[in-house]
Amino acid sequence: MSLQQVMSQLQNAFPAGLTKLAEWRGELTVTVPRDRLHEVAQFLHDDLAMDFDYIVHVSSVDWPDDDERFEVVYEFYSVRKRQRIRLKTRTPESDCIVDSLTDLWKGADFMEREVYDMMGIRFRNHPDLRRILMPDDYTEGYPLRKDFPLRGKGWRDTFEFLDETAR
């Protein structure tokens, strides 16, 4: 199945639900509104013609100047159909939550936790949403946001075991 076929089938299944379909460098990107994310993902996972059974990665992008500031990016692959697709959605900073896809892909568990840890986007119905790479008691915020300084917010300066030259 070619990219064009995937595109047309998606448009048929969701005539009004998709914000944007784009193809660049041979990759298909589908943008959906936040409240339809789970529905479209379920279609991609369950539909036999789609059959996207493999989760590649979950990622996030921060666009501080936009109204809907955060972008969550899911990337799926179909092992049988040898096809890739990228599913994106936007969420505003004031209500920073999207539906979790852990019920469809088990691997989404750790990947969504990483997005929460790094960007502060929460996932509804996630079984265990805790920080994963940063310490549990980390209070400086979410390091991959664009307004987070590269050298941190000064937590490191309070470490007594580092002498002044190493700080």
Add this chain to the structure above:
Amino acid sequence: MAFEDQRTTVYKVDPAHPESETLPTLRTEELLLNMGPQHPSTHGVLKVILELEGERLVKSTPVLGFLHRGVEKLAEDGTYHQFIPHTDRLDYVCAMYNNFAYCRAVEKLMNITVPDRAEYLRTIVAEVQRIIGHQFWLGTQALDIGAMTVFFYCFRDREILLDWFDELCGARLTTSWYRIGGVERDFTASLLDKLKQFLDYFPPKIDEYIVFLEKNRIWVARTKGVAVISAEDAVSFGLSGPTLRGSGVDYDLRKAEPYSAYPKCEFSVPLGKNGDTYDRYWIRVQELYESVKIIRQCLEQMQDGPIMAEVSSVTLPPKERVFTNLESMIQHFKLFSQGFDAPPGEIYCGTEAHKGELGFYIVSVGGGKPYRLKIRAPSFIHMGAFDYMSRGYMIADAITLFGTYDIVMGECDR
């Protein structure tokens, strides 16, 4: 060579059992045990909280992040070229393949075609790196289980290849030999000789490793039927590489989305049947033979030619021209101070590293620095399946599980 392993039957306490009231009651409680972060078998600084019922694992919670260095944040602060040395420090035992995966991703973003000879050089070095990675894995995994001899044999042969890397690029582990659009330098006659010698020397040594392990009853009993995962679950968890193929899923990016010189080589992708630790071991050992085959074919097919694409706005000029030619020097200076102007857009590019699918997702808004760079690290994703795969096995099997994923914490925590 089949040994029955009694320990794979999963023990469960069932209070709903009809005879549970007539059985003598004992006070039992679950035990919490911290393993790591400084345990020698956890392959780096990894902590796992184990909930135990006797010696059986009820639940295990990996605690990651002890080696987190914020590589993705650092990437946003440097140019595309400046990020290459950072990729060495991801999976620090297999730096070459990280360089390769990253350079391929940037080439996809910039739409650059790499010259033929460079593709062959890249494939050869990537396969040498795969051999090193699998040797390292085989040695440490056998050592974790207690078979010490194989460790010494693997490291003896790995040393030959690390010296070869040393001669190629001046570093044994943190190599940074790949460049966007090609490679840093060509093979010398001495390097070619040494590689050919190694190809003749190595296959009998693989047979030796196999004899050491498969005649070792303890090692076989501790790998067969341990940490079984079904094909469906492995796909759902997003496992990749030998960990996925051990369950019989035919997914190898070298075949599924052929890149570099792989489509020009004939090789097979070994697949497991049972999805246990033994099958994953078998696949890795078979891949050693396949890597030797691929390198042989590449050496035969390789023709003379340029080793760097000539896209003056992106790729680096050759060093001799930088010192003799004004334009090349300006180009060199510009590329290193400002970087090149990437088109706005986003790409994902996955590469079959020896651990699994190592992918880079790059978002560009134009300019010389990536707006967002996400690393899809196979070690991190494999750790996501740790709890699921460890349930019902013994504490000692948790050690073989770290081994079977081939995790490196530098890549897992980034």
